[in-house]
Amino acid sequence: MEFCSRRNLWQSGILEYGFIFVKTVSMLRHRLAALFEPQSLLVLSDQPLPIEHDLPESLKGSATFIAVQAGRPIVLAGVSDSSGPRLELALVCIAPSRLPEVLEALRVLRPRALVLLPVDPPSTDPLEDMAYCRAWARINDCMVLGPRSFGVQRPHLGLNLSRQAHIAQTGRAALVTQSRSIAAAVLDWAADVNLGFSAVISLGDESMIDVPQVLDYLAMDPHTDSIALYIDDVASARAFTSALRAASTVKPVIVLKAGHHPPGMGPLHDAVFNALLRRAGAVRISYFVQLFSALKVLGYTRRPRGRRIALLSNGRGAPQLALDIMGPDSAVLRADLSRASLNALQALLEEGAEIRNPVVTHAALLPETIRQILAVLAADASVDGVLVLLSPDPLTDMAAVARQLAAITHDARKPIITCFMGDATMRPLRHLLDDAGTPAFRTPETAVHAFSLLASHHYNQTLSQQILPPEPMDQPPRLSEARAIVRAARDSRRLALTPGECQDLFDCFNVPIRYEAQAKDGSNGALDGAAPMAIRVQRDPRLGPYIQFGSGGHGALVSSQDRGIDLPPLNSYLARQLVERSALWRRVLSRQMSPQAEVLLHDSLERISNLVSLLNDIETLLIDPLFAGTAQLAADSVSIRLTAATALVLPETSGYPHMAIHPYPARLVQPQCFKNGDPWMMRPIRPEDAEPLQTFVRGLSDESRYMRFVSMLRELTPRMLARYTRIDYDRELALVATVQVPNPEHRGHPHERIIGFAHYLRNADGRGAEYALVIGDDSQRRGLGACLMRGLIEAAQVQGLTYIEGVVLATNHAMLSLMTHLGFRNDSEEDDPTMRRVWLDLGESRDTNP
Structure with a gap:
C-alpha cells in the first residue's frame, strides 16, 4: 500500500539521486x-x-x-x-x-x-x-x-x-526588496x-502580496538559484520564518535588514533576528555594500564545508588587511597548513617566500606557478577554501594569471575567491573572472566578507538541517501540574512566581538545576572560582520568546553582539551550539567546565526551551548567577514573571502563536493498537528519526519502492533524510507509525522501529495539501494506512486547509481502494493516463466516519 506524491518527491530532492520521472511533473500553478x-x-x-x-x-x-x-x-x-x-x-x-x-x-x-x-x-x-x-x-x-x-x-x-x-540582464539570482529605491540602485x-x-x-x-508569498514562489522557481532579500520589517514572524526556511532549504538566501535598533523592539531585537535567520538557514549581511558582494558570490557553485581559509598573495599588505577581520569571532579563520603542503610550497616558490599561510611570493607570477600553488592548497584537508589576493605587478602578465584563475576555479574541488586590487588595469580582469562564473572583488575586506558569507551559509544550513542519532523521548513534562502553578499565581493576582514555585516549575519540566540561596559554597558541588553564568528568557514584541546564555553575576554585560542567543524550540544539538557561540564559552567555559556539567547545561537549555514553548504565560525567566560544579548545576537566584494578559488558549491546540518557530506537536503523539491487541505508536516525525527512516526505506520491497518513488530507489540521500525529518510544522506534517522491537546492539533492550510514514505539504495555492503515504511490507492490511491518513486529515482540518489530494499510480489498487474507503474522490489525470488524482474536500470529510 504505497503512494508516490510527485511534488513531495520533487521537493525532497529525488532528482539529485538520479531518478527522473518518465513524464514531466505537472503541479498546481502558484498564485503568483x-x-x-x-x-x-x-x-x-x-x-x-x-x-x-x-x-x-x-x-x-x-x-x-x-x-x-x-x-x-x-x-x-x-x-x-x-x-x-x-x-x-x-x-x-x-x-x-x-x-x-x-x-x-x-x-x-x-x-x-x-x-x-x-x-x-x-x-x-x-x-x-x-x-x-x-x-x-x-x-x-x-x-x-x-x-x-x-x-x-x-x-x-x-x-x-x-x-x-x-x-x-538575465541571471540566476532573484532580488526581493521592500524598497523600490534599493531595487533601482542594485539594478x-x-x-x-x-x-x-x-x-x-x-x-x-x-x-x-508580502515577502513570505514571494519567497514561496521563488523557492520553486526553476530559473532562480539564489535569493537576495532586503527588508525593513517583518509583519508576521511565523509566516516569514516558515517561508524563509522553505526557500533556504533548497536555495541560498541572503538577508539585508534595515533598522538595527527599531523603536519599541528592545535592545536585543537585532540579535534575536539574527538568531531567527540562523535557524531558518539564511545568512544576514549588515551593510548595503555587502549586498553587492553577496549577489556576486551567490552565483558561485562551490560552497565551503568549513571556515578555514588559505591566503595566497603577491605581497604582504593585502593578506594582512584580510587577516585583520578574520579570527575566532569571525565566520572564517586562517587555516593551519599540513607539513606536506608546506614542503610542496617550499619546493614551488622562490627562496625567501612565505609559506605558512598566508602564502606570499615576491617573484613574478606565472600562470603555471599559480596553478600548482592552488592545487597544493586545495588538496590540503585542513583548508576549506582559498582566497587569492593580487596587486598590480609590472613584472607579471596579470591578464594571463586572471585567465588561468578563471580556468582553475571552474573545476576546483573547493571555493577559490579572488581579489584584484586596483581599478585602471585590474577592473577589466575582475570582469573577466566574473564573466567566467568565479567572483572577483576589489578589496581584501569585501573578499573576506564574501568568504564569510559562504561559510556562514554552511553553518546555518547545518543548524536548520542537521540530522541527529536516534534518541528516545524520556521524562515528559508534568504539564497539568505546571499549569496549575501558573493558575495559582494568577488567582493570587501575582505576576511574579515565588522561589518555591520556580523550583516546582523546574521540577515539572525536569530541569536539572538546583536552586539554593547559597549556591557558591562547596556543599553544592560548585567549583571555587567558577565563572558565573546566566540563562535569560525574554520576549521580543515581534519575534516572541528567545533564550540567551552568557555571563552572570553582578556587573555582567548583556551585549547584542554576543551570538549566545537562540529561539525555542531547542534540541540537544542546538542547545550545544547556543552555548558554544557565546563569548563566555570561548573565553572561559571551554577550558573550565567539566564534561558532565556541560551535558547538564545543554539538557537544562533544552528543557527550559520546552517550558517556554508549552507555557505561553511566561514573560521572562532569569537564572542568574548559575554555577557549574563537577557534576551538577546550582543557581543563586531564579525569577519567573508571567505575562500581563492571561493566555486564553493552549499553545499546542492553537499552533503556538506566541513563537516564531512551530515546535514539535506533542499532542499528536497517540498510542494505538492493532485489531489483535498489539500496540503501536502514531506520532509526528522527529529529527532523530533519520536513521530509523533510512532503515525503513531500505527494508521496503522492490514493488513498494516503485509504488512510492516511481523508481528503484534503494535508500534516501542525506538531503532527503533532512527534508523528511526536519519538518516545518507550520506548513506540513509527517506522521510515523512505530513499534517497539528488541535491539540486539543494546543487549536486546527495546527500541522504536518505523513501520509506516505519512506526510502532507501545503500546495502553492495555500488552501490545500498534497499527501504521501507508504506502509512497510510486513505491516500492510492491518488498518495502519487508514489510521495514518485520518491523522493527516484531522491535522489538515485544524490548520484550516480545505482539501487534501494525491496522485496515485493507476495500478496501485490497494491505495485507490483505501482512498475510496476514506471518502476520497478518484479522477483521471489528463496529462498522464498511468496516474489517478485522488482528493478529499476537508469540509465534507468532517461528516465522514468510514
Missing part, C-alpha cells in the same frame, strides 16, 4: 505565477511605460494597452468581460485620485494579479490607498502588488513590469558589473 509569468496582460496608464515599447513574445496577441486620459471615463474596450477566462495580470500606473474608479472597472475582468506602480505627484494618503486595495483584493480574489511598488522584472522572459527604462550597479537576475521585485505598501 500570474504576476511572474502572466499569460495575458492589460496595461492601464496615464503615461508611457517601458513595456509598451518592448513587449515579450509570449504576450504578443494577449496584451491590451489602454491610455487613460484626464477628465475622461475609463473604458475597457477590446478586453474580455466576466463571461470569458480570467485576466491574468493588470498593470496600473495612474493618479491615486482615480484608483477607486480603476479598480471598479477592473472588477468585471477578475484579474488574478494586479501591479500598482508609483506616480508623480504621489498619494496624499498612502495608508488609505493600501487599506482600500487590500479590501478590494480580498473581495475580488486578486493578488495585488503595491500600491507604490517598483514592480516586477523577469529578464529571461523580457518582461519589464516597472517604470525602469531598461530591464536587467544600476548590476548593469555596470554585468550581473544578471532571474527576477526583481519590490513590494511597495504590501496591501496583499
